[in-house]
Amino acid sequence: MTADIRIDTLTIRVPLTLRRYGGRKLVIVPEGDGVPVRTKSTPDDTLLKALARAHRWKRMLESGQVASLNELSEAEKISPSYMTRIYRLTLLAPDIVETILDGRQPRTLQLADLMDDMPVEWHRQRERYGIVT
Numbered sequence: 001m002t003a004d005i006r007i008d009t010l011t012i013r014v015p016l017t018l019r020r021y022g023g024r025k026l027v028i029v030p031e032g033d034g035v036p037v038r039t040k041s042t043p044d045d046t047l048l049k050a051l052a053r054a055h056r057w058k059r060m061l062e063s064g065q066v067a068s069l070n071e072l073s074e075a076e077k078i079s080p081s082y083m084t085r086i087y088r089l090t091l092l093a094p095d096i097v098e099t100i101l102d103g104r105q106p107r108t109l110q111l112a113d114l115m116d117d118m119p120v121e122w123h124r125q126r127e128r129y130g131i132v133t
Helices: 045-063 069-076 080-091 094-102 111-115 122-129
Strands: 017-021 024-028
Touching (some): 045 069, 045 094, 045 111, 080 111
Antiparallel strands (some): 017 024
């Protein structure tokens, strides 16, 4: 007796995007039915650390502990360019900072997004980063 074995291939295509999120890869699926909603706030450690550093550096400058960002970058052994981009986080709207601290920021928001040409106007920040308060 012989048996014919036929193997069919089924291909399923799902539009998705891979993004790095807090050192992990996150699969971003299109919005719509079946998209899991984050039920619990999850603060992003990378964003929290960057906000803390930016505000610590601001306090150091304002108190006169250091005279300039260049002096501070030498003391912290960080490139002046990187320090300046992190320091800009002190210009974030207070409600955006609160959203990040509470872990309610959009899942796709990353530190790189905040460091890349951040608008100064708070309403434009909310629009760009998709934060509704």
